[in-house]
Amino acid sequence: MFTDKISIQVTAGNGGHGIVSWRREKYVPKGGPAGGNGGRGGDVIFVANENIFDLDAFRHIRIIKAQNGQSGGSQRKRGANGEDLIIKVPLGTLLKDKATGEVLFDFTYHEQKQIVCKGGFGGRGNACFATPTNRAPNKATNGRPGTEALIELELKMIADVGLVGFPNAGKSTLLTQVTTAKIKTASYPFTTLRPNLGYIKTYPHERGILLADIPGIIKGASDNKGLGLEFLRHIQRTQLLVFMVDLSAIDDRDPFQDLLTLRDELNKYDKSLLEKPSIVILNKLDTDEAQENKVGFHKQLKEHNITAPNFEICAITKEGLPEVVAHLKQSLQIARLHPETTV
Ligand SMILES: Nc1nc2c(ncn2[C@@H]2O[C@H](COP(=O)(O)OP(=O)(O)O)[C@@H](O)[C@H]2O)c(=O)[nH]1
Ligand SMILES: [Mg+2]
Missing domain, CATH: 3.40.50.300 (P-loop containing nucleotide triphosphate hydrolases)
Known part of the structure; x- marks a missing residue:
């Protein structure tokens, strides 16, 4: 039994930013706030697969990053979510925290799924901040960053x-x-x-x-x-x-x-x-x-x-x-x- 090891930096997608925008329509003189929310960042999800037998696919990969969410649009349009990134690993893979060596997940059955890094929430557009006392908020928030992890994949062969x-x-x-x-x-x-x-x-x-x-x-x-x-x-x-x-x-x-x-x-x-x-x-x-x-x-x-x-x-x-x-x-x-x- 021999142990194969690979280290990878994993990062989920960032949330898209919310934006400040105003309604502009014909015959509506004072358009209200219409800035949309940002989309959610994609997760990085590891899935065990019985048709994979080694860590060869990772041999030249140092960084794995899921897609960012898109910024919000005008007319309250929500930005698209970043796509989740699905990474297939062989059964028997241990996913460890590289710094501490702690085993975070142990992939033992086909299609076993683990979210390893979570995508950031999208920011809010100014449409979200309107209140009866502030009908024209000039404020939007940024998306949150996706979580990151430096991991080690370990497989006994x-x-x-x-x-x-x-x-x-x-x-x-x-x-x-x-x-x-x-x-x-x-x-x-x-x-x-x-x-x-x-x-x-x-x-x-x-x-x-x-x-x-x-x-x-x-x-x-x-x-x-x-x-x-x-x-x-x-x-x-x-x-x-x-x-x-x-x-x-x-x-x-x-x-x-x-x-x-x-x-x-x-x-x-x-x-x-x-x-x-x-x-x-x-x-x-x-x-x-x-x-x-x-x-x-x-x-x-x-x-x-x-x-x-x-x-x-x-x-x-x-x-x-x-x-x-x-x-x-x-x-x-x-x-x-x-x-x-x-x-
Ligand atoms: N002439 C010749 N030398 C070889 C051949 N294969 C290996 N060697 C040499 O034999 C020596 C020992 O080889 P190595 O692979 O280290 O042997 P090991 O101790 O069994 O791992 C090295 O100097 C090699 O270059 C071969 O096919 N022909
Ligand atoms: Mg030798």
Whole structure:
């Protein structure tokens, strides 16, 4: 579970001003006061929507402002109200006061509505101020400003794909290359480590794919070496695992042994992890070493009866990545249609 956060300044519309105006009609020499009232400012209303799955729509929005009410007109005409601004958010969104961190609203069901900022009342025109003793008031009031708030939207997201691999396998590079929307996350509470996340937006009203790089998966992770356990816990909730190996075998590593070690660590922590759908990514195919190692690697995959689909890529040049992303999309679509079949 990862937390995505976005800060936004929200402002409701101001009320329109009332005006001073006088009746001017043919054959009516002394026209009375006829200045209309201003319209009400629009509210900013947040509504939960079950067809939205992330905060991606807010990624580049810093300010949300509803329409102002219009000023009053002559002949007692009332100014038009500002339109309310409806903002859709995914279920599970927390709306917080940015300054205090206090949770103001918690969106839990479809179409749940909250007025977050209230539009200002319109001002009054001079027609409103006429009294028996003052039939020609030369007075109108201004509309009231809409309320404002600096808010934070917070959404917990479950990683769909867990990326496991030794340091330098190219996990961060892969995430950067496939990411279409940057998720801003908090650090883990007990460390300064930030999970390395990639989010692939598929279609506007479809859940995208959240990939989480699970650092700390090294030999001994299941004994909690290198903060392994916390990350392994994240892996349990994912739908699909990506084992990433550096086929160039720098530092005299053995890529296939790396794969076995990764699988072994997962297995030691929770046997069911290896039953999850998974793929194997062979990275750094641009290097001569990888070209040499790949034949042996495939042979050993067969010998060990590891049937997970495998992909040869070069994360740096993006070669092979479209195929990986297409596979992830397809597998997750199936997993989401049949949630009971995955762990
Ligand atoms: N030649 C080559 N180098 C790569 C490739 N992908 C990643 N690297 C390099 O490998 C190093 C480690 O990559 P990084 O993404 O930080 O690995 P991580 O530790 O698994 O996150 C970096 O210097 C990358 O530039 C690749 O496809 N080819
Ligand atoms: Mg990294």
